[in-house]
Amino acid sequence: MTGTPVLGNRDARRLFLDRHALAEPPTGRAKGCALAKLIQRLGFVQIDSINTVARAHHMILHARRQSYRPRNLAPLLDRDRAIFEHWTHDAAVIPTEFYPYWHLRCARDADTLGARWRKARPEGFEDKTQPVLDHIRTHGPASSSEVGKGEGRTSGGWWEWHPSKTALEYLWRSGALAVTRREGFRKIYDLAENVIPAQHLAHRPTVAETIDWACNAALDRLGFATSGEIAAFWAKATAAEAKDWVARGLASGALREIDIEGADGSLRRSVARPGIADAAESAPRPPARMRVLSPFDPALRDRARAERLFGFHYRIEVFTPAAKRVYGYYVFPLLEGDRLVGRIDMKADRRAGVLNVTALWPEHGVRWSDARFARLEAELDRIARFAGLEEVRLPAGPLIADALS
Numbered sequence: 001m002t003g004t005p006v007l008g009n010r011d012a013r014r015l016f017l018d019r020h021a022l023a024e025p026p027t028g029r030a031k032g033c034a035l036a037k038l039i040q041r042l043g044f045v046q047i048d049s050i051n052t053v054a055r056a057h058h059m060i061l062h063a064r065r066q067s068y069r070p071r072n073l074a075p076l077l078d079r080d081r082a083i084f085e086h087w088t089h090d091a092a093v094i095p096t097e098f099y100p101y102w103h104l105r106c107a108r109d110a111d112t113l114g115a116r117w118r119k120a121r122p123e124g125f126e127d128k129t130q131p132v133l134d135h136i137r138t139h140g141p142a143s144s145s146e147v148g149k150g151e152g153r154t155s156g157g158w159w160e161w162h163p164s165k166t167a168l169e170y171l172w173r174s175g176a177l178a179v180t181r182r183e184g185f186r187k188i189y190d191l192a193e194n195v196i197p198a199q200h201l202a203h204r205p206t207v208a209e210t211i212d213w214a215c216n217a218a219l220d221r222l223g224f225a226t227s228g229e230i231a232a233f234w235a236k237a238t239a240a241e242a243k244d245w246v247a248r249g250l251a252s253g254a255l256r257e258i259d260i261e262g263a264d265g266s267l268r269r270s271v272a273r274p275g276i277a278d279a280a281e282s283a284p285r286p287p288a289r290m291r292v293l294s295p296f297d298p299a300l301r302d303r304a305r306a307e308r309l310f311g312f313h314y315r316i317e318v319f320t321p322a323a324k325r326v327y328g329y330y331v332f333p334l335l336e337g338d339r340l341v342g343r344i345d346m347k348a349d350r351r352a353g354v355l356n357v358t359a360l361w362p363e364h365g366v367r368w369s370d371a372r373f374a375r376l377e378a379e380l381d382r383i384a385r386f387a388g389l390e391e392v393r394l395p396a397g398p399l400i401a402d403a404l405s
Contacts (some may be wrong), residue, residue, distance in 0.1 A: 004269070007224065009261040011280040013309055015223045015336045018283040020299045022335065025287050030065035031072040036082040038064060043221050043233070044092040046296045047085070049185050050318065052330045052347045053355065054387050057093065059294035062386050063335075069386065078181035081197055085179040085187070086172075089235040089301065098217075099196055100203040104210040105236050106175030113173055125166035131168045133176065133191075141180050141190040151347060211237045215245040216387065222262055223279070224272040229305060240385045246271050263311030290375040291335045292344070292383055301398055312340040312363065327361060327401075336375065341366045346380075353390040355383065359401040369399065371397060 007015075021041055028034065038044055038061065048056035058070045071095070076082040083093045086102055087109070094102070117125060132147050148164020161169075168189055168359040171177040177197035179187045194199060205213065214333045218233035219225055225233075231242035249255030249271065256274055259267040273279075293300060295316045300306045307313050314333060317325040328345035335341070345358040357380065362368050 004257050004259050005277065006259045006261060006267065007276065007280060008273075009263055009265075009309070010338065010342070011185055011277075011283075012224070012260050014283045014285065015276070015280040016309060017286055017299065017338055017356050019221050019223045020297075022299060023284045023286045023338075024060055025289070026062075026064050026066045026291070028065055028067070028249075030061065030068035030400045032075075032080075033082075034364060035061070035065075035068070035072055036076055036080070039076075039083060039093065039170070040095045040097070041221075042298055043217065044088050044094045045298070046088075046301070047091045048294075048296050050330055053332075053383065054238060054348075055185075056294040056296040058386075059292070059332075060244045062383075063293055063297065066382055066386075077179070079102035081195065084196060087235070089232065090296075096197065096200055099200040100205055101210050101213050101236070103175065103204050104204075104207060106173065110170075110174035117170065121161060121163070121166050124337065125170060128164045129171055129176075133162055136177070136189065136191060141188045141194075142168075143183070143186050145186075145189050157228070211241045215242055219243060219255075219271070219273070220278050224258060224270045224276060226268070226270050229270075229302060232302065260308075262308040266308075268308060286337045288337050290341075290372075290379040292379055295330065295332065297333075299335075306340075310340045314343070328358065331361075334376070339363075339366070341372070342368075344376075348387050348389055350389070353388075355380065355387065355389045355392045357392065357394050357399070359395065360399050361401050 014023060021038060022377050026138050030038070042060075044061050045057045050056065053059065054062070054070060057073065058068070061068045061073070071298045074148040077085065077093065081096055084096050084099055085091065085093055087105070087377045101139045114126070119387070128148060132142075135147055136142050144162075144165040147168060148162050168177065172179065172187075172189060175192060178192040180190040180195045214234050214236045215230050218230045222229060222233060227243040228239055230246065231237045231239045237245070246255060250257065254273070256276075258270055258276060260270050261267055295314070300314060303314055312333065315326075316330070317327060318329060322329075327343060330347075331343045333340055333343050340363060342362040344360050344361055347356050348354075349356055349357070360368075360376075375394075384390070384392050
């Protein structure tokens with residue numbers, strides 16, 4: 001009787017990077033249909049407001065297509081309707097063809113957010129939902145600053161959660177509204193029927209069909225996973241639903257168990273489709289070039305999984321007091337080939353047109369040769385051009401920060 005097959009760490013990393021579009025050279029078109037296909041391949045791209053160099057969604061796409069520029073994304077949302085905005089584990093842009101499978105998420109959000117926000121935001125947001133809908137139906141698309149004026153706000157900023165802002169977010173998350181465009185980083189909402197193509201809005205899969213789609217689509221993009229990782233990918237199926245889906249797949253032969261070797265040699269029992277060893281073997285060998293990754297890159301979203309596969313421990317320190325940070329406010333991981341080789345702290349000075357690099361931290365056991373430094377310099381030049389900057393400026397002192405214990 002044979003035991004559970006093992007997928008070696010190098011093969012696992014290569015397959016994982018290929019599924020995340022990081023195993024091929026970052027070349028090719030990055031607008032229109034080509035960009036939509038890239039987002040479809042990834043499944044979703046997380047949106048984040050922090051803009052130390054460029055916002056996370058733009059960094060994610062540029063890491064995979066060096067011709068990508070931030071202006072390329074908006075037309076897919078507000079002109080072509082090829083993507084829509086909603087939630088996976090966080091706010092994200094998602095292919096519009098997937099929208100039918102978000103009806104379940106919207107229904108569940110209507111219940112869970114309603115209960116949670118009644119406690120956390122007791123100002124009576126539910127009394128504002130109908131007036132907000134009426135305002136948009138009468139006056140057209142609106143932002144949070146255009147509804148609920150005079151509701152006790154201090155600065156009037158779009159980020160303030162006054163009752164009508166909460167109502168807007170609730171109506172968006174529960175499916176009555178959709179984001180029609182962004183102005184700067186401010187969401188503009190409209191009725192869902194004015195944004196989502198009719199065929200996707202009308203198609204309503206059953207709960208079982210939605211869970212089956214979500215679990216299949218997650219495993220396709222992960223390559224191998226535990227039931228918990230499958231559930232967490234879209235944050236759509238519950239842990240119990242994903243566990244039941246895996247059990248049915250194993251019973252039918254559609255899935256098989258496999259042990260995945262971690263960077264430390266340990267094994268983690270996962271599931272995959274038959275033929276995973278051949279898929280890993282045929283996956284391309286990632287090019288040796290350096291890439292700067294966003295902290296919110298899909299390959300790093302599951303921090304525990306990234307640490308198991310790459311031996312790379314990463315925690316974002318935005319909300320950590322400066323004196324307690326190990327690295328920095330917003331530090332970017334560095335991918336070279338199939339290894340995460342370090343992290344770098346840098347920030348754009350847009351007025352001066354300069355990308356200021358503060359420090360570099362090599363990963364333990366990674367020697368930074370002249371060739372590796374040259375690859376980093378080439379990538380920093382590419383990042384500067386992408387961010388519309390004219391110069392990369394290194395620190396006056398040593399670039400490599402003191403070693404950490």
